[in-house]
Amino acid sequence: MKKMWKRICTALLCGLMVTALTAPAFAAYRDVPASYWAAEDIRYVTERGLFKGVSTDAFGPSEKMSRAMLATVLYRYAGSPAVSRAAPYVDVTAGTWYTPGVTWAYQEKIFASVNLTRTILYPDEDVRRAEFCVMLYNFAKSLGKAASDPAAMARSPFTDMEWKRFSFAGFGPIYNEAEEAMLGWAWPMGIMEGTSATTINPLGSITRAEVAAMLARFDRNVLGGTKPVALPTPTPQPDPEPDSSILPDGKVLTEEAVRAAILTLKENHPHNTVYQTPYIPNSGLERPFSNCNHCAGWAMLCSDAAFGDMPWRTVDRPVWSDIRAGDVIVYKNPSTRHAIVVLEKTDDQVVVTESNTANKTLWGGQYPRWWLEQQPSYILKTRYPQ
Numbered sequence: 001m002k003k004m005w006k007r008i009c010t011a012l013l014c015g016l017m018v019t020a021l022t023a024p025a026f027a028a029y030r031d032v033p034a035s036y037w038a039a040e041d042i043r044y045v046t047e048r049g050l051f052k053g054v055s056t057d058a059f060g061p062s063e064k065m066s067r068a069m070l071a072t073v074l075y076r077y078a079g080s081p082a083v084s085r086a087a088p089y090v091d092v093t094a095g096t097w098y099t100p101g102v103t104w105a106y107q108e109k110i111f112a113s114v115n116l117t118r119t120i121l122y123p124d125e126d127v128r129r130a131e132f133c134v135m136l137y138n139f140a141k142s143l144g145k146a147a148s149d150p151a152a153m154a155r156s157p158f159t160d161m162e163w164k165r166f167s168f169a170g171f172g173p174i175y176n177e178a179e180e181a182m183l184g185w186a187w188p189m190g191i192m193e194g195t196s197a198t199t200i201n202p203l204g205s206i207t208r209a210e211v212a213a214m215l216a217r218f219d220r221n222v223l224g225g226t227k228p229v230a231l232p233t234p235t236p237q238p239d240p241e242p243d244s245s246i247l248p249d250g251k252v253l254t255e256e257a258v259r260a261a262i263l264t265l266k267e268n269h270p271h272n273t274v275y276q277t278p279y280i281p282n283s284g285l286e287r288p289f290s291n292c293n294h295c296a297g298w299a300m301l302c303s304d305a306a307f308g309d310m311p312w313r314t315v316d317r318p319v320w321s322d323i324r325a326g327d328v329i330v331y332k333n334p335s336t337r338h339a340i341v342v343l344e345k346t347d348d349q350v351v352v353t354e355s356n357t358a359n360k361t362l363w364g365g366q367y368p369r370w371w372l373e374q375q376p377s378y379i380l381k382t383r384y385p386q
Contacts (some may be wrong), residue, residue, distance in 0.1 A: 031061060032061055046059075050077060050216075051073060064205045065206055065207070071075070072097070075101035076101070090222055091120055109142070112173075126205040128205060128206065129182075129192070129204050131178070137181035137185050145223065153180070157198050157199060170271075182202060182289060187200070258306040259344070271364070275298060288328065289339070312382070321367055330380075331377060333377070337377075340365065350366070352364075352365045
């Protein structure tokens with residue numbers, strides 16, 4: 001076992017060195033001030049090539065992370081080992097940027113057990129703090145560097161680690177694993193801290209800053225620390241011109257960032273719950289709908305959460321390939337007029353969030369392409385730059 005651990009450590013550190021060669025030397029990210037709570041941990045992971053920013057001068061600390069992203073982070077942390085067999089997930093397309101990481105996480109049993117026993121992964125779904133803790137714990141176990149402490153679980157002060165809370169939110173299947181990983185390992189090891197003296201927020205979507213902090217603490221407290229890699233100092237560049245591909249809060253405008261921003265609303269507005277109306281749009285003078293409730297109000301709320309006050313564009317009968325996450329599709333036929341917000345799109349359908357006339361939020365609805373395209377009125381409301 002000692003020899004095997006030594007070989008794994010050697011491969012791990014070699015992998016980190018390779019990753020670090022492509023990572024930028026640390027410079028103060030414009031969105032991570034020195035006073036930011038995770039600034040030192042972000043510096044730590046950046047200097048060691050464990051985790052990169054979203055651009056050369058932005059880290060995106062508040063951005064949420066998906067299951068595919070986190071599998072890839074741990075895969076690269078492990079040195080990007082070769083993978084052979086494919087994972088069984090029907091929603092993981094071969095050849096995507098995250099396929100190797102997802103395959104590795106499946107084969108090494110890094111995912112929570114519920115994700116190892118089904119054929120749907122939901123790779124773009126935001127990961128909760130509890131689930132990432134389970135993944136990191138499983139990664140530590142694969143290295144022979146994890147052991148839970150039942151006594152720590154018993155003395156935990158956190159009142160939000162309850163079965164009922166997990167079950168009500170639909171995360172009951174990971175409760176036992178989460179309790180062991182969070183309270184029996186990560187908390188006593190100083191890897192995950194509480195969000196207050198009595199809460200640890202297990203079901204909050206994990207952010208890039210939280211992942212950076214946990215990786216830094218794991219690297220220091222469990223693996224003994226990785227040395228920084230000396231890299232050349234980047235040549236100073238002039239400030240770029242304003243870029244329409246940057247969101248108002250400094251995040252890079254990608255479909256993943258838009259989808260993640262909308263999915264954060266699910267925490268406060270779960271499926272079939274009423275959202276507060278009327279919704280007051282960010283830009284009161286420029287909005288695509290006159291009414292601010294029902295499906296229209298929810299569509300504007302979701303869009304504002306992702307795009308801020310970026311301007312709207314209307315496209316009549318859009319080309320299917322132009323539809324992206326965060327776009328609002330409005331269809332009208334003799335019996336109804338309805339707005340839906342795109343979360344995901346395939347060649348055949350869109351997966352959406354929407355609201356009904358009772359102002360109840362609905363998540364995961366599916367609309368076939370053929371059905372939408374045959375509607376008498378079929379319009380796209382988008383905020384992506386032209």
